[in-house]
Amino acid sequence: MKVMIVGAGKLGVKLAEAMTMENMDVTLVDSDAKVIENINEHIDVLTVVASGISVTMLNEMNIEEYDIIVATTENDETNVVICTFAKKLGCNQTIARIRNPEYTEQLSFVRHELGIDLIINPDFATANAIAKYLLKNVMFYTGDFADGKVKMIDFKISYKSALVGKRLYELEDFDDLIITAISRHGELIIPDGKSSIEAEDVIHIMGTQEDLLKLSKKHKLLGNDKHVDSVMIIGGGNVGYYLAKELSEAKVATTLIEQDRARALKLAEKLDHVLIINGDGTDVNILEEENIDQMDAFIGSTGYDEQNLLMALMAKQYGVGKCIAKVSRKNYTKIIDKLDIDAALNPVNITASDILKYVRGGKVVSVSLLLGGDGEVTEIIATKDMSYLDRPLKDLNLPKGLIIGAIVHNGDVIIPKGSSVIRANDRIVVFSRAEDTENLKKLFTPGKRGRLSELWNNSKSAWDNPAD
Secondary structure (H helix, E strand, O other): OEEEEEOOOHHHHHHHHHHHHOOOEEEEEEOOHHHHHHHHOOOOOEEEEOOOOOHHHHHHOOHHHOOEEEEOOOOHHHHHHHHHHHHHOOOOEEEEEOOOHHHHHHHHHHHHHOOOOEEEOHHHHHHHHHHHHHHHOOOOEEEEEOOOOEEEEEEEOOOOOOOOOOEHHHOOOOOOOEEEEEEEOOEEEOOOOOOEOOOOOEEEEEEOHHHHHHHHHHOOOOOOOOOOOEEEEEOOOHHHHHHHHHHHHOOOEEEEEEOOHHHHHHHHHHOOOEEEEEOOOOOHHHHHHOOHHHOOEEEEOOOOHHHHHHHHHHHHHOOOOEEEEEOOOHHHHHHHOOOOOOEEEOHHHHHHHHHHHHHHOOOEEEEEEEHHHOEEEEEEEOOOOEOOOOOEHHHOOOOOOEEEEEEEEOOEEEOOOOOOEOOOOOEEEEEEEHHHHHHHHHHOOEOOOOHHHHHOOOOOOOOOOOOO
């Protein structure tokens, strides 16, 4: 697949990295020569210093030969124009990032009339993810898969935990659950039955909500599961606006603190049943005046990651049950697991997940980038032409970089073991490391039966462990 990405910001670079790992032919375009020079030192992609709206550039690059163009510049209108030009010049599919709330009610018109195949809004997607986290009433919430039948949670292992020092095959109460990954000192481990759990690990578990709740209650992992009735948000940008709007519609008492007076007045005009405070959200006096200690949840959604993390930590000190920070910088990933906050959501990863799902096509139902993008959960619909059907998983020689976390057969969730079998039309949820996405791609590529064994006959099976 041949892809052009216009705009080498955080999202553009993240997409280029992910697509390159899948052996896609990627061209990255940006008008800033210094940005392109830096990218050339880190990513092996074709780079072009040019304006994305240059018809000359698009013609010279033979845009008609590209399968997809993704416009991710900082300007919504520029992204629309780039996609429109590319479509007129013969590019097969176009994707545009559009963030301005003013366009929300016009997206259908923009998409159909201007030939844009997919419109993505990172701010809206992030706000939606935070609202989902808050309203699900489940701590450590990571994601839903298979129409909500399969869930994934993550939690931190403390020194006092009864799980410390045990190998996975020794764990009790995990018969209907699977540990898909272990995050240790900022590194991602795909475990097998012999892997052991250490203090301060973060383990990622997949299963049904019922089984996950049973485990959480037994090991006292659930934390504060109080229903969220009141929320405080600092930062009235697009994420804060979308989130406040969604929470108020869900009848949650919402307080939003915005430092810029003009922006605060605009928010007050647009948001019904939301208390808008014009002030500095990092001012402890203002937080105390607005009764932060009585809030059920706190969200830091300013444009500064450090501010969001610091204020989420401070809210925890005031006894707030659920504290969330919006964090866009990749280099904070390694330390977030060590902080006493409940979640740090990255708009770049959320948006990249949506785009990767679209690019990979119809068999892929959902993609979630986790752990700063080092890990990935992909939901795939098994079709009759795939190479791994009707055979026990232990015979597939799956490499260690992949774990099949769940199989949904005729609506029933199966947490797989070595003897489990995937059949046509099943939904499978797969956890993989980012560097193993090429192996993941082979997993859902049509081919003759036995192809996986030929491709991976030198790999040690992830199912070949004492847990079987």
